[in-house]
Amino acid sequence: MARPPSPLPSVDALLQAPESYVLLQRFGRTAVTAALRSVLADRRSAREFGAAAGDLIDEAANRLAARFARSQRPVFNLTGTVLHTNLGRAPLPPEAGEAAAAALQSATSLEFDLDTGRRGERDDHVAPLLCELTGAEAATVVNNNAAAVMLALNTIALGKQVIVSRGELIEIGGAFRVPDIIARSGAVLREVGTTNRTHASDYRDAIGAETGALLRVHQANYAISGFTAAVPTPDLAAIAHDARLPLVEDLGSGSLVDLERWGLPHEPTPRESLDAGADLVTFSGDKLLGGPQVGLIVGNKTWITAVNRNPLKRALRVDKGRLAALEAVLRLYQMPETLADRLPALRLLTRPEADINATAQRVAAVLATIWPDRPVRVEPCRSQIGSGALPIDLLPSAAVTIGGADLEGLAAWLRRLPRPVVGRIAHARLFLDCRCLEAADEASFIAQFR
16 A cells, blocks of 8 residues: 655744755745745645655745846846947946945935035036036036936927937937937927038028027937038037027037047047037936946036926936946046046957957867867957947957857856856857956856856
8 A cells, every 4th residue: 555645844844944044044034934835835736745845945945046136137248349238338437336335325415515514416526527527617417318418408498499400310229219309308309401411501591480409419329421411510509609599419428538549439528519619518427438327418507507497307316326426437537547447438448459369268268178069269359339339430359259059048058157148149159259358357257167
């Protein structure tokens, strides 16, 4: 006669088992109890009796680990796109991360003037630095550049026309479109010129009593070549000012310094736009600037004051953590001699090809021993800056490439590592561009495979 299956232990018995102690300390009694009940219920449904207490607790531990795992995790960005929008764009320098953490963990002087003991303004922590670095009369901060453009236009052209060249009605990632932002700002889009050619006369002919502003949008994520014409910022500013109108220029990626000094292609800076006559300039903080996600507006003091008085400003304002991080990044710009070493975004963009190739060779040597049946080799490749910055300019780099069957499966396996590795598949090979794999992370990267 067959013996009846041993009954499953009770929840209380499992909670009192020594193996549960660590789980109780880490996750708390409520969560552990729920996990154990779930495991026991599944075993009963499957008629799996007689399981050892340790096995049941291990299964509960796995479920707890999955339940409490962080959704947003650090990854190794080996895609070849340095400022990858989906991977968080610019990595922050340690100073910025530490400043943000300190601000978030404590009461701060966010809107408190320590000298007078009265209420202060949160933008005052970064506005003087922005003015120093751009030459602006005043500056303000919102949560991203789309918000900066919308707030500026809502302030100066609500219910009025905003004149823009057809060649500048761009769309960037996430279906952000300039016409949509203008509409949401409460202004009315007035297109002038054609896709490839816009002349000064197009702007002059469009200006009327219903005009509120002229808008120039930097073609950050594409380029039009061939039979083209555009009105330079100084000429456009003169047209606007002759009509007593403001000129707003959206620079998008927002480099604060001339990148040519490090051998990178030139990208217009806010200082250049202001010197050329723009009244307000908007740009991002988390792209070429190398800081946290913010939108920056610099320029004419009268217009900045009006922007800050707009009720929408409160809805779009930045929290104390990001302000602290931004201040730390801007202070690095006050020391230009060390900027390329201390600002991660710029350091990655200017990393020597020989250095990248040496990293790739070391990584390839390890991966070849792990996957002896797969062809693993180092190949020259091209990195891109990303996030709509200098879209046609590619940087020489080196990648570990892996061939063989089921590359999608291999890429998925890499994404399941403790610190996921994100590469790209092209030309029937998996590319791991090593530009963003720096020496400080190389050992931990390789250790995951071993």
